Amino acid sequence: SLNELEVRLITDSTNEALKSEGFAHNKLVVAEYQSAGRGRRGRQWVSPIASNLYLSLGWKTQLPVQQLGGLSLVVGLAIVNALKQLGVKDVEVKWPNDIRYQGRKLGGILVELSGDMVGGLNVIIGVGLNVHMASVAADSIDQDWINLQELKPDISRQAVLINVIKQLQSHLEQFSSEGFESFQADWRQVDECFNKKVSILQGDDVINGVGAGVDTNGAFLLQTGKGIKPVYAGEVSLRFR
Numbered sequence: 001s002l003n004e005l006e007v008r009l010i011t012d013s014t015n016e017a018l019k020s021e022g023f024a025h026n027k028l029v030v031a032e033y034q035s036a037g038r039g040r041r042g043r044q045w046v047s048p049i050a051s052n053l054y055l056s057l058g059w060k061t062q063l064p065v066q067q068l069g070g071l072s073l074v075v076g077l078a079i080v081n082a083l084k085q086l087g088v089k090d091v092e093v094k095w096p097n098d099i100r101y102q103g104r105k106l107g108g109i110l111v112e113l114s115g116d117m118v119g120g121l122n123v124i125i126g127v128g129l130n131v132h133m134a135s136v137a138a139d140s141i142d143q144d145w146i147n148l149q150e151l152k153p154d155i156s157r158q159a160v161l162i163n164v165i166k167q168l169q170s171h172l173e174q175f176s177s178e179g180f181e182s183f184q185a186d187w188r189q190v191d192e193c194f195n196k197k198v199s200i201l202q203g204d205d206v207i208n209g210v211g212a213g214v215d216t217n218g219a220f221l222l223q224t225g226k227g228i229k230p231v232y233a234g235e236v237s238l239r240f241r
């Protein structure tokens, strides 16, 4: 269960708040507005007031860092399950961290590590979900996106929050004790890239292939002309082609 719940009206970023203002295991920070919400690879996360969900969970783990590759995928599965329980079906995850519905972005996950490693790693799990994006903010989003409210008009933000917290906790427990391997079959059900033509972009390099699932650590498997190549999240980005 949660040890601490902090509800803020405004913060720069809930991930940053957790990192710099008292990280604790099972502490959840949720905010109505982020003045400097961030996404993966240094991008901005558009975070207008009273529209969406912005939350970060502190999680201390003894797992070695090499085993954390599958973590954002497990968080994605937790969110898909939380939404399914509220009647929102067919939500998919685009490896490694995009929550999507019919190719449109519904939310994102930003996992960060912080602090020294004495007694385990401090992991900050950030989740942003579009619930009913304020229209003033909509124009500044540079990708195709969708609101939960379009999928289920009477959806309650509180219910989504509660379900996400519950599913996160049970999924993280399973991840700690059984590893990513125990989620590999579940991943297949939500994997938007499976059997699709994709490109992996890494710096100036582009590698084309077809999505072939993930390995037991959560690395993306790219079927190329020269065989299957594992791809690690790090700084790569993945596009459909």
Ligand code: BTN
Binding pocket: 012, 013, 014, 015, 016, 034, 036, 037, 038, 039, 040, 041, 043, 045, 053, 054, 055, 056, 097, 098, 107, 108, 109, 110, 126, 127, 128, 129
């Ligand atoms: C992405 O898709 O690039 C990840 C987006 C993650 C956004 C969430 S909102 C709550 C938490 N605080 C942040 O600044 N970012 C994450």
